[in-house]
Amino acid sequence: MTPSPIIEAHGLTKRFGKVRALDGLDLVAQTGQVTALLGPNGAGKTTFVSAVATLLRPDGGEIHVAGVDVCAQPKRVRQIIGLAGQFASVEPAMTGTENLRLVARLFGLGRREARTAAAEVLERLGLADAGDRLVRNYSGGMRRRLDLGASLVGRPRLLLLDEPTTGLDPRGRIDLWDAIRGLVADGTDVLLTTQYLEEADQLARHVVIIDHGRVIAAGTPDELKDRAGTNVIEVRPRSGGDLPAVEEALSRIGCEAAHTDMDTQRVSARVEGGADQLRDIVRTLDERNIEVDDVGLRRPTLDEVFLAVTGRPLEPTDPDSDPQPESADAA
Amino acid sequence: MTAVTKSATDVAAESPVVDGATGAHFITASLQSAKRTVLQFFRTPQLLMLGTIQGALFLFMFRYIFGGAINPGGGIEYVDFLVPGFLATGILWLGMPAATGVAEDAATGVHDRLRSLPIPRASVMFGRSLADTALTGWGLFVTTVLAFIVGFRLNANFAEVALALVVLLAAAYSFMWVFISIGLTSKSAQAATGTCTLLIVPLAFISAAYVPADTLPGWMQPVANNQPFTIFSNALRSLLLGGADAVGLGHSTAYWVGLSFVWCAGILLVFGTIAVSRFARRR
Numbered sequence: 098m099t100p101s102p103i104i105e106a107h108g109l110t111k112r113f114g115k116v117r118a119l120d121g122l123d124l125v126a127q128t129g130q131v132t133a134l135l136g137p138n139g140a141g142k143t144t145f146v147s148a149v150a151t152l153l154r155p156d157g158g159e160i161h162v163a164g165v166d167v168c169a170q171p172k173r174v175r176q177i178i179g180l181a182g183q184f185a186s187v188e189p190a191m192t193g194t195e196n197l198r199l200v201a202r203l204f205g206l207g208r209r210e211a212r213t214a215a216a217e218v219l220e221r222l223g224l225a226d227a228g229d230r231l232v233r234n235y236s237g238g239m240r241r242r243l244d245l246g247a248s249l250v251g252r253p254r255l256l257l258l259d260e261p262t263t264g265l266d267p268r269g270r271i272d273l274w275d276a277i278r279g280l281v282a283d284g285t286d287v288l289l290t291t292q293y294l295e296e297a298d299q300l301a302r303h304v305v306i307i308d309h310g311r312v313i314a315a316g317t318p319d320e321l322k323d324r325a326g327t328n329v330i331e332v333r334p335r336s337g338g339d340l341p342a343v344e345e346a347l348s349r350i351g352c353e354a355a356h357t358d359m360d361t362q363r364v365s366a367r368v369e370g371g372a373d374q375l376r377d378i379v380r381t382l383d384e385r386n387i388e389v390d391d392v393g394l395r396r397p398t399l400d401e402v403f404l405a406v407t408g409r410p411l412e413p414t415d416p417d418s419d420p421q422p423e424s425a426d427a428a
Numbered sequence: 429m430t431a432v433t434k435s436a437t438d439v440a441a442e443s444p445v446v447d448g449a450t451g452a453h454f455i456t457a458s459l460q461s462a463k464r465t466v467l468q469f470f471r472t473p474q475l476l477m478l479g480t481i482q483g484a485l486f487l488f489m490f491r492y493i494f495g496g497a498i499n500p501g502g503g504i505e506y507v508d509f510l511v512p513g514f515l516a517t518g519i520l521w522l523g524m525p526a527a528t529g530v531a532e533d534a535a536t537g538v539h540d541r542l543r544s545l546p547i548p549r550a551s552v553m554f555g556r557s558l559a560d561t562a563l564t565g566w567g568l569f570v571t572t573v574l575a576f577i578v579g580f581r582l583n584a585n586f587a588e589v590a591l592a593l594v595v596l597l598a599a600a601y602s603f604m605w606v607f608i609s610i611g612l613t614s615k616s617a618q619a620a621t622g623t624c625t626l627l628i629v630p631l632a633f634i635s636a637a638y639v640p641a642d643t644l645p646g647w648m649q650p651v652a653n654n655q656p657f658t659i660f661s662n663a664l665r666s667l668l669l670g671g672a673d674a675v676g677l678g679h680s681t682a683y684w685v686g687l688s689f690v691w692c693a694g695i696l697l698v699f700g701t702i703a704v705s706r707f708a709r710r711r
Contacts, residue, residue: 186540205546
């Protein structure tokens, strides 16, 4: 018997004024993995997480978390979820330990259990040394990790992470990724939203791309890349002066959309075939006496998948311009 | 017998398995919420100092700058007239940080986190109201000490002082729910500050808190005479200065005290309901 999916949503709709934040969203997230909800700003990611977290009531459709109906039994759902929202909502005037103990007590742990749980979580997130410092003296990355810890301290079955790494520097992001990977290894299911395809690619086994409140593609990162259809060939000539020649050569033998990236000194192009075509390309470049440092065939990135599915690029825009559901809620 | 056991297991198997956290009970959740607010206050020197300094400045200003020009009549010193009204309206000035604090928690995702936890949602705002009233109480205590330093003298027995304290804290507690409601319905801390100012200034000044109401323009007097901060001020004056007759307040001490409690109950009922339902609401 297969266990019920950790999240199962059907036909979810939610309007804020004229904005359809969710427009018939269907999503099934299985247990034992990270599910990433990927989409641009305003796609409905936060609205969906809020609905799962019992913070808002959908206008239509249904959601079950571990088989529990979120609309009918929100209290039971709250017992099995942990939420880390878009902001690090830990208290700056309290220490890391105090923050975690407070949330642990709210999850229903006794005083002693709360102390143990807080210490464990700090240790696992690499914050043990900072536990007695006030959070107002933490770096942004440390705050985010502590916030993740606060949602963990009640040992939830399902962790909801809404854009956990937005605004972090690369170091902070990698630390947080490691922390999230560790959780899944321990059997916590994770739903995370992100506008970074790399993040979904790095962390998730199941990626759901949403746009305008609807699912437009779902699958493993590999399946989604297959959906983009083509592989990408990348060539880096030894001399930058050969870049135009390489681009011309690739176009000549039938590669689509050859494109030169001056920053990385590479020419990339979509190719239909596999290794055969790679051999042709190498031979052509050889015939033309173009010396090559690197040539390879790679899978398309999720960025390219998003472009292929929606016809427009997915670019993280300025988070300040993100229309929050709250502001649309004014009426 | 066996059949009964079996069917019970079947039911358990069919219903979704929820192990998960038990969640804190109402009292624990309230106290944890209160603890956070209190720690936040005492560990943020700006918050701690701002209220105290502002209160002291206002007190000195009324006592020494305006005080000379104001004659409360009835042979009462202005400082004695002022301090009860100053304590009553202190509830307003000292309660404002509660509104901004609540608005800030709403905007920074603290409320979303709390609302996702397995706790009774009303406990969060209940804890907040207790903590913020305690902080207002702290501010009122500091004000009282300063009041004695600038020359305020009691004419009351122990029971009257105790009852005055009860009136003051009841008014502070009930009015705290107004500030919490403002915080919950504001989009940002700045917006909450704006709303509070629009509310506080008329309530504090169009009243008998700082000057006798009959010195106000005629059209203002009905407003001033019938709004809660005049009632609270007069209740405290009657209790602390030797009875309503000694202060020349027209009605008996029992009238002012009784009416104060009626106002407290009304405010608590209306704004407590607004705040709790607003916080628990699923958008």
